[in-house]
Amino acid sequence: MRLTVDYDLCTGHGRCYMLYPDLYDADDSGDAVVLLPIVPTDREQEALESVDCCPEGAIVVELDPPAAEPPHEAGGDAAVAAPAFAKPT
């Protein structure tokens, strides 16, 4: 399961990092930052609940990687995960 924040929608309510501090943190302006972009199996329930707490509908959960995606090479996961941390400027 992958967790991302849609920064076109996130306005920094902070509901996610207040209720689910293990999954999200705040950046300097108060927008959400995903801490676990690839959600461990034992956190999937929390991740799904967190989607439901966002007033903007800005949290996106992908249940499975897209089927069309080519298989990763060794170490490729980090490169795939990286954009989830980055907030466009």
Added chain:
Amino acid sequence: MTPSASRAAEAAPTVACEHARRFTIYDTGTPLDPYPTLREIRSGCPVARSEQFGGYWIVTRYADARFVLQNPEIFSSTQNTIPPRKDISVGPPIPLNVDPPHHTDYRKLLEPLMSPKVARAMEPRIREEVRKLVAPIVTAGGTELVEGMAAKLPGLVFLPLLGLDVTELDELLSLHTRLLATTRVAPEDREAATRVREEAEAALHAKVGALLDARSAMPDPPEDIMTALAVADLENAPLGRPEALRTVKLLFAAALDTVKNTLSMAMYYLAQHPEQRAELVADERLIPVAVEEFIRFFSPAPTGRLVMRDVEVGGVTFAAGDMVLVPIVAANHDDARFAEPDRIDFHRRSNPHIGFGAGPHRCLGSHLARMELKVALEEIHRAMPEYHLASDVPPRVHGGAIVGIDRLDLVVGPAGAVAP
């Protein structure tokens, strides 16, 4: 009747629509049910038309409210009060009444100054201020809480953040009351209230203008909002003295009455629900969730938008130039989104309330407001775990820009204890 209004009447010709025609945000009920009419309107006529103040739409469902607030290119904030604001000597408040893209520049300047990180750093000082306010209440065995505590706390937190000294609290609260003189009066009383407000504006402008000048001249000014407004250069939006003044005035209006009224109404509720109060006393970890629930339940700040182009909302067509009232409290009590919305539940798991608004104008001070409410509820219940109402007569609710109660007399101690 305008073409828009006739379409609304065709869409849902019900009693609720008929009641909506007379609805204004001044028609309040009781503290725990401030707008019974809105509940009726939401179920019987969810996108309704009021004919008051020149006519405006009322959007009461959660999904519709969010649609309006999340689409600033269709629903402009340049006019967001009903009845429309007739001021203003320096222009409308910033960033509240500004649309993107200028709005984005102002937000980028202000957000880091009121971020969660800033709120966390302020927690010890907020706690100290709350303790100083609560101790004399415990000693006296009771208080009138609204003016005695709830009005003071946000001022004490906000003043240093802005760049003013806490010793100026009384003067600034008086100035604040006069600045808002026109927001809580019926239209026929507006003229006298406008004079009061204009004098207060002149006093504020003189004071803030002098402070901004002083900050511009300092080689090493303190890090606060006043300095940011005095020295910042924005990419697209203007930020001269008039814009700085318009920002400070907004922060005044937004910082003070919101927290004051939410805290007062939360305490009114807790005074009457000792079992739920005992839950908070027994487990402070519930307090942040309780704070969100109080904000959802009371949602004291309605908002409005100006329609920029023809658009359909909930099956009703709005025309360019129409005004829309978004009574946030109605959206946050929508049973299509919240289970048992009229119950205050400290264990509510799903609470995507829009008490701080939604979209680009999400309340700038929300992180501070939460911290103030959390620390206030923690410290009050540590120092006085039991209290009750001094009177069975419900306090009067005032409507308008910020909904609240005017008086809350509390007695410290279990029910049955009497005021000293």
